[in-house]
Amino acid sequence: MKVEKVQEISSNILDTVSSFFVGNRLMLRKLLAAGLANGHILFEDYPGLGKTLLAKTFARVTGCGWKRIQFTPDLMPADILGTRVWRMRESKFVLERGPVFTNILLADEINRSPPKTQSALLEAMEERQVTIEGETHKLSAPFFTIATQNPIELEGTYPLPEAQMDRFLLKLSMGYVDTHEEESLILKRRIAWRKDDPMDMIESVTDQETFVEMQRFIEEEMYVDEQIIDYITEIVRLTREHPVVEVGASPRGGLALMKAARAHAAVSGREFVTPDDVKMFVVDALGHRMIMKMEYAIEGTFTADAILADILGKVEVPKQFMRR
Ligand SMILES: Nc1ncnc2c1ncn2[C@@H]1O[C@H](COP(=O)(O)OP(=O)(O)OP(=O)(O)O)[C@@H](O)[C@H]1O
Ligand SMILES: [Mg+2]
Numbered sequence: 570m571k572v573e574k575v576q577e578i579s580s581n582i583l584d585t586v587s588s589f590f591v592g593n594r595l596m597l598r599k600l601l602a603a604g605l606a607n608g609h610i611l612f613e614d615y616p617g618l619g620k621t622l623l624a625k626t627f628a629r630v631t632g633c634g635w636k637r638i639q640f641t642p643d644l645m646p647a648d649i650l651g652t653r654v655w656r657m658r659e660s661k662f663v664l665e666r667g668p669v670f671t672n673i674l675l676a677d678e679i680n681r682s683p684p685k686t687q688s689a690l691l692e693a694m695e696e697r698q699v700t701i702e703g704e705t706h707k708l709s710a711p712f713f714t715i716a717t718q719n720p721i722e723l724e725g726t727y728p729l730p731e732a733q734m735d736r737f738l739l740k741l742s743m744g745y746v747d748t749h750e751e752e753s754l755i756l757k758r759r760i761a762w763r764k765d766d767p768m769d770m771i772e773s774v775t776d777q778e779t780f781v782e783m784q785r786f787i788e789e790e791m792y793v794d795e796q797i798i799d800y801i802t803e804i805v806r807l808t809r810e811h812p813v814v815e816v817g818a819s820p821r822g823g824l825a826l827m828k829a830a831r832a833h834a835a836v837s838g839r840e841f842v843t844p845d846d847v848k849m850f851v852v853d854a855l856g857h858r859m860i861m862k863m864e865y866a867i868e869g870t871f872t873a874d875a876i877l878a879d880i881l882g883k884v885e886v887p888k889q890f891m892r893r
Contacts, residue, residue, distance in 0.1 A: 570786040576838035578783060579605075581774040585630045589767055590623045591754050592743055599741055599853060600627060600715075602832040604673070605780075605787055608738025608825065609694050609714040611679075611729075611857070618743050619755075620717040624675045625768060631780050632773030633672035633711060638690075640682040642725070646689035650699045664701060669693050672709055672777060676716040680726040690714070691733045710781050731816070731860055738825045739850065740857040783835075791831045792841045796887035801826050801847055807880045808859055813871045816860040826854040841892045851877050 583597050590597075603610045604627070612620045621637075628635035638649060651667030668674065669690070676690060693699045694714055698707045716737070719726065734740070746752050762770065801823055809817030830846035837846075856873035865871045 570782045570790075572786070572790070572835055572838055572840050575605075575783050575786055575835045578775050578779065579836040582627075582630050585771070585774050586623070586626050589626045589758070589771060590619055591746055591751050591758070592619065592623070593747070595849075596741060596743055598833065598836060599739060599829070599850070602829050602836055602850075603739045603741075604631070604711070604713055605784055605836065606738060606828040606832040607711050607713055607784055608828060609716065609736060611734070611737040611740045612715065612717045612742065613720060613740060614717070614742050614744070616719060618745065620743065621675070621677055623743065624673075624677075624715040624717065626771055627715070628673040628675065629768060629771045630773055631673070632776035633780055634709070634777065635673040635675060636668035636671040637675040637677060638668050640676060640678045640680070640686070642681060642683065644682045644686050646686055649686070649689050650693065650701055653702050664704070664706075666706075669699060669708065670706075672711050672713075672780075674712070674714045676714050678718060679716045680718040680728055683727050684730070687727070687729060687733065691736055694736050711777070711784060731858075734857045735819055735821055737857065739829060739853040741853055787832050787835045790840065791835060792891070792893040793827065793831060794841065794887075794890040794893075796890040797830075797842050797844065797847065798827070800844055800884065800887050801830075803884045804847075804851060804877075804880055805855070807883065808855060808877070811876055811880065813861055813865045813876060814859055815862045816858075818855040818858045822855045822858045826850055829854055841890075844886045844890070848881060851881060 579601060582601060583594065586597055587594065600610060614620055625637070647667065649667050649669050651665050651670070653662045654665050656663050679687060693708065697712055698705055718729070746755070805818050805823040805826070808814060811817070826847060829850040830842050833849065834842045834846045852874050855877060859873045859876070861871055
């Protein structure tokens with residue numbers, strides 16, 4: 570695999586996804602970068618913005634296996650992980666694998682299930698293996714989750730605890746489509762599809778094996794200059810010193826920022842990371858890991874976005890970084 574190949578397949582993925590899902594191309598690049606970094610993604614948006622459509626389309630286009638779990642109040646951990654059942658005919662217990670045994674897991678409306686069920690998934694996400702009745706099973710490669718949640722003001726939800734939010738590489742949000750043209754394009758496409766769900770019309774542009782090779786390229790061949798590492802380190806450290814912040818970004822947050830930036834550089838056909846690759850992910854990679862001091866959180870005047878913008882303004886942008 571060469572970086573040109575990563576770029577070419579990436580553009581094919583993005584073009585095909587865009588021919589179904591109407592929306593912001595930058596957000597799609599971020600989603601792809603996260604997937605190539607084998608990172609879990611959380612989408613938080615209001616109902617009906619196309620979260621499920623995007624997740625299904627993306628999974629399908631990459632040619633990877635995918636399964637979807639609709640989280641509900643009565644979903645049990647075994648519904649995610651699987652369970653051992655007695656097979657009468659064979660007179661033995663066999664494992665019935667749950668939906669977590671796949672490549673891309675769509676965890677739809679994750680905040681509709683109680684914490685016990687959420688944590689079954691979050692453990693699998695972190696360890697990339699599951700233990701069912703004492704037996705440990707490795708999950709496949711790639712394995713990452715695209716989870717969606719409706720914003721917490723909506724009734725009957727169990728917001729993810731901050732500690733669990735930390736397991737998501739990025740938290741993204743698609744928001745409403747920007748223009749009249751885009752809004753009407755959604756209607757026109759629906760007419761062309763002649764049905765609500767276009768899944769069987771979507772063709773994959775690559776396959777699981779190639780996707781794993783792209784991931785491996787990013788893991789093994791990309792160059793991150795010392796100056797870029799310092800840049801990321803400084804940003805992360807300043808989140809902990811900021812007067813408004815109670816809990817700053819974790820070291821896992823710094824890693825997330827580096828991994829996303831590195832994958833994005835490869836998607837763009839570069840073997841080295843630039844400060845812009847880093848900047849574009851600062852809010853998505855760090856925002857959901859920060860907790861504001863109570864007095865400011867209530868006021869709502871200091872959002873993570875605003876604080877991170879402030880921090881970015883204070884850190885000197887590296888200019889002499891090596892492009893290798
Ligand atoms: N940006 C978009 N591009 C194309 N179709 C869209 C877009 N947004 C919404 N739709 C269409 O609107 C309908 C609702 O979308 P979808 O079910 O994906 O929303 P959702 O965000 O998952 O909603 P919920 O939060 O209720 O699960 C689907 O038929 C989908 O095709
Ligand atoms: Mg949905």
